[in-house]
Amino acid sequence: MKKLGVAVIGTGFWGKNHARVYKELERTELMAICDIEPGRAKSISHQFSAKPYTNSANMLKNKEIDAVSVCTWSTNLANEALRALKAGKHVLVEKPMATNVKQAKELLETAEKEGLHLTVGFLMRFIPGLQYIREAVENKKIGGLVCATAKRVSQWPERIGDVGVVKDTAIHDIDVMRYIFKKDPITVYAKIGSMRHRKFEDYAQIMLSYKGGKSAFIESNWLTPYKTRTLIVTGSEAIMKLDYITQELMVEDAKETVQPRYAWQEPLKLELQHFADCILEKKKPLITGADGLKALQIAEAALRSSAKNRAIKLE
Numbered sequence: 001m002k003k004l005g006v007a008v009i010g011t012g013f014w015g016k017n018h019a020r021v022y023k024e025l026e027r028t029e030l031m032a033i034c035d036i037e038p039g040r041a042k043s044i045s046h047q048f049s050a051k052p053y054t055n056s057a058n059m060l061k062n063k064e065i066d067a068v069s070v071c072t073w074s075t076n077l078a079n080e081a082l083r084a085l086k087a088g089k090h091v092l093v094e095k096p097m098a099t100n101v102k103q104a105k106e107l108l109e110t111a112e113k114e115g116l117h118l119t120v121g122f123l124m125r126f127i128p129g130l131q132y133i134r135e136a137v138e139n140k141k142i143g144g145l146v147c148a149t150a151k152r153v154s155q156w157p158e159r160i161g162d163v164g165v166v167k168d169t170a171i172h173d174i175d176v177m178r179y180i181f182k183k184d185p186i187t188v189y190a191k192i193g194s195m196r197h198r199k200f201e202d203y204a205q206i207m208l209s210y211k212g213g214k215s216a217f218i219e220s221n222w223l224t225p226y227k228t229r230t231l232i233v234t235g236s237e238a239i240m241k242l243d244y245i246t247q248e249l250m251v252e253d254a255k256e257t258v259q260p261r262y263a264w265q266e267p268l269k270l271e272l273q274h275f276a277d278c279i280l281e282k283k284k285p286l287i288t289g290a291d292g293l294k295a296l297q298i299a300e301a302a303l304r305s306s307a308k309n310r311a312i313k314l315e
């Protein structure tokens with residue numbers, strides 16, 4: 001069986017998990033890792049028996065590397081992803097993909113020109129309960145869709161110092177709403193601010209409105225002392241509640257509460273397996289670069305809405 005040669009750029013808290021999973025998957029072979037911090041490059045490469053680099057340009061010359069995960073600080077994601085695409089590698093770039101829409105567009109154009117896969121790390125889509133919800137909405141198992149409410153709150157993870165809570169955290173739920181509504185909102189209205197964080201916003205309440213009167217509500221912050229990650233989807237006949245942390249899903253109607261059961265699965269493993277399968281089998285990935293760009297456009301519109309104190313129309 002042909003294995004996909006892979007590498008990871010940025011091996012901090014999250015990139016280390018990418019390296020571990022690539023090592024565990026049958027269809028991937030972890031060739032190298034790169035981190036600008038030499039001590040980290042050395043220890044992670046040792047842990048996962050991969051060649052260490054502190055400069056991605058040198059690493060990308062290796063022809064045995066077919067694909068890379070880019071897991072650097074958010075402000076370095078786009079530059080590293082662009083360099084990898086220009087070196088002919090397929091790319092999974094972590095969210096938020098880029099720090100602005102202009103950079104994200106350049107990534108899309110480059111991937112298309114080079115005929116390479118470009119996917120974005122919207123991990124939530126690989127949680128089986130969310131796939132159940134999407135299918136239930138599509139098949140009207142909860143009646144007509146009315147609204148969805150996402151809550152993603154915790155204390156500020158101090159290692160994140162280069163983007164605010166909208167592009168770091170709320171962006172997951174912006175993508176989730178696009179996934180379950182299967183279309184884009186027409187307007188965004190947001191209240192965003194900072195209570196503790198000096199440089200960036202640390203709370204955001206975002207409302208997305210859809211054609212036909214449906215709405216999505218997103219609450220994100222880095223203020224709440226404990227971690228909550230939930231989604232509630234309201235239909236005309238029933239509601240569904242998903243806890244992303246435990247992966248527990250509940251479906252409630254007037255008569256009963258049902259808890260569909262499936263084995264807990266590591267979403268990152270499902271995500272990286274899917275990335276490898278799509279490249280090896282030349283299939284379109286579940287999440288494209290266009291999904292990343294769209295989520296970033298909505299995130300920027302939310303920031304604009306709050307700054308201007310009015311709803312922003314989306315194209």
Ligand SMILES: NC(=O)c1ccc[n+]([C@@H]2O[C@H](COP(=O)([O-])OP(=O)(O)OC[C@H]3O[C@@H](n4cnc5c(N)ncnc54)[C@H](O)[C@@H]3O)[C@@H](O)[C@H]2O)c1
Nearest residue numbers: 010012013014035036037071072073074076094095121123
């Ligand atoms: N999809 C998810 O659920 C999820 C979860 C956590 C983090 N992330 C994303 O992953 C990325 C990394 O987050 P983290 O928590 O691991 O941060 P981190 O600070 O722990 O790690 C980032 C690492 O990247 C390295 N680095 C920075 N610039 C580099 C460059 N140009 N080349 C090589 N290495 C470089 C740093 O030295 C550091 O080791 C962020 O973009 C974050 O949004 C996604």
